[in-house]
Amino acid sequence: MSEAGTGSAVDVVIVGAGAAGLSLAHRLTASPGPGGRPASLVLVEPPKGSPGRSPARTWCFWGDERDEFDSLVTARWHRLRITARDGHRVCFTSPRAYQMIRSVDFLHGVGGLLARRPGVRRVEATVDQVRDVPGGAEVTGHDAAGRPVRLHARWAFDSRPPRELPPARTTLLQHFRGWFVTVRADRFEPGVADLMDFRTAQPAQGLSFAYVLPFNRREALVEYTEFSTAPLTESAYDAALEDYVHRVWRPAGHVVTAVEQGIIPMTDGRFPRSAGESVFRIGVAGGATRPSTGYAFAAIQRQSAAVAVSWHAGRTPRPPMPHAARHRLMDAVMLRALATGRAGGAAFFEDLFRRNPPERVLRFLNGTSTLRDEWAIGLGTPVPAMLRSLLELPLLPRRKATACP
Numbered sequence: 001m002s003e004a005g006t007g008s009a010v011d012v013v014i015v016g017a018g019a020a021g022l023s024l025a026h027r028l029t030a031s032p033g034p035g036g037r038p039a040s041l042v043l044v045e046p047p048k049g050s051p052g053r054s055p056a057r058t059w060c061f062w063g064d065e066r067d068e069f070d071s072l073v074t075a076r077w078h079r080l081r082i083t084a085r086d087g088h089r090v091c092f093t094s095p096r097a098y099q100m101i102r103s104v105d106f107l108h109g110v111g112g113l114l115a116r117r118p119g120v121r122r123v124e125a126t127v128d129q130v131r132d133v134p135g136g137a138e139v140t141g142h143d144a145a146g147r148p149v150r151l152h153a154r155w156a157f158d159s160r161p162p163r164e165l166p167p168a169r170t171t172l173l174q175h176f177r178g179w180f181v182t183v184r185a186d187r188f189e190p191g192v193a194d195l196m197d198f199r200t201a202q203p204a205q206g207l208s209f210a211y212v213l214p215f216n217r218r219e220a221l222v223e224y225t226e227f228s229t230a231p232l233t234e235s236a237y238d239a240a241l242e243d244y245v246h247r248v249w250r251p252a253g254h255v256v257t258a259v260e261q262g263i264i265p266m267t268d269g270r271f272p273r274s275a276g277e278s279v280f281r282i283g284v285a286g287g288a289t290r291p292s293t294g295y296a297f298a299a300i301q302r303q304s305a306a307v308a309v310s311w312h313a314g315r316t317p318r319p320p321m322p323h324a325a326r327h328r329l330m331d332a333v334m335l336r337a338l339a340t341g342r343a344g345g346a347a348f349f350e351d352l353f354r355r356n357p358p359e360r361v362l363r364f365l366n367g368t369s370t371l372r373d374e375w376a377i378g379l380g381t382p383v384p385a386m387l388r389s390l391l392e393l394p395l396l397p398r399r400k401a402t403a404c405p
């Protein structure tokens with residue numbers, strides 16, 4: 001098997017050096033591969049400034065000091081808060097810290113580790129196609145100058161964000177814009193994060209909340225997030241943020257130093273993890289996004305760890321489904337109840353935290369809940385609405401999503 005340009009053989013090509021691509025490259029090459037020799041791996045990322053390249057972002061997840069990428073964590077919060085529309089607060093200590101990694105730090109940190117591994121090579125190219133060929137996979141694309149790039153490998157992992165969403169019974173979007181703000185007077189409690197503050201103006205359909213992650217007493221990331229069917233314009237997000245900041249914080253003055261914006265599909269569609277005998281999809285493209293929450297980073301870590309274990313053991317490194325079947329079912333029911341308006345937007349989440357110990361809800365959000373947790377959570381939801389949504393699921397066709405990622 002040869003790699004165009006060099007004629008060398010590679011075990012693995014990974015398309016995309018984002019959360020999934022870098023995590024998998026790191027785990028595959030951290031120790032020798034099957035037969036005791038180091039993996040030969042090519043990581044492909046579009047050239048700097050090209051439109052396909054994912055913008056910088058922050059990733060939050062629950063973790064602790066034992067985690068693989070702990071040294072890259074920018075900030076962590078042990079106290080978490082949920083604030084209802086009427087100002088009622090649930091505040092609790094999370095057994096595992098809620099923590100943030102900035103994608104630029106991840107890129108440098110993991111990229112630095114990979115640069116010291118002899119079998120790893122980085123290629124700057126925009127990939128157009130990843131397909132099976134006899135004995136392996138072929139990755140084709142073009143570099144910054146438009147010259148064709150062709151790579152061959154035994155296995156290819158594709159993390160390019162999907163262009164369209166899979167057919168689904170329900171598709172909502174989690175869409176948001178965040179400001180990194182500095183305020184003039186002490187305002188924030190470092191170590192305390194507002195996971196959901198519903199004192200935002202609520203949209204006519206769906207729901208909205210603010211998400212506030214302080215870095216110190218005067219600096220924080222504040223995001224306006226909606227779960228609905230269509231994203232807003234930049235100015236509409238800014239107006240919603242301005243409204244929240246002025247009504248709720250009443251700051252003496254604030255400066256926006258940077259912004260982060262994104263759309264995360266919340267869908268019960270199935271993302272195929274195989275695109276051939278030797279071609280697999282990973283990350284968001286491989287179904288890592290939890291439909292009910294939009295979180296994907298923790299699932300990406302579980303998925304890449306499992307792929308690496310299979311590959312090191314000499315087995316087919318097919319990515320596993322990163323979310324348990326019963327979580328996917330609960331999420332499908334919840335999405336349906338929210339999308340049809342049977343479960344009432346902000347009230348649904350406010351009640352979830354009022355009626356359950358917060359630790360139980362956190363385990364659910366984090367994908368570590370037990371059957372008992374889920375049963376208790378289910379009983380605390382509007383049962384007729386959820387039951388109706390559950391019963392109609394088998395009758396609903398999976399339709400092409402009209403919402404775009």
Ligand SMILES: Cc1cc2nc3c(=O)[nH]c(=O)nc-3n(C[C@H](O)[C@H](O)[C@H](O)COP(=O)(O)OP(=O)(O)OC[C@H]3O[C@@H](n4cnc5c(N)ncnc54)[C@H](O)[C@@H]3O)c2cc1C
Pocket residue numbers: 015016017018019020021044045046052053054056057058059060061125126127128141159160161260261262263264282283284285294295296297298300
């Ligand atoms: C703004 C934002 C904030 C988020 N915050 C969180 C969070 O706090 N917690 C959480 O759990 N999840 C979060 N998510 C969801 C998810 O974790 C992220 O989207 C995460 O980056 C997904 O990782 P990925 O590797 O699948 O995709 P990406 O990180 O987007 O990586 C895909 C890679 O493919 C590359 N690529 C694209 N096209 C091509 C091409 N043609 N050829 C070669 N390479 C290509 C891109 O440049 C990129 O490096 C967030 C998502 C967004 C958009």
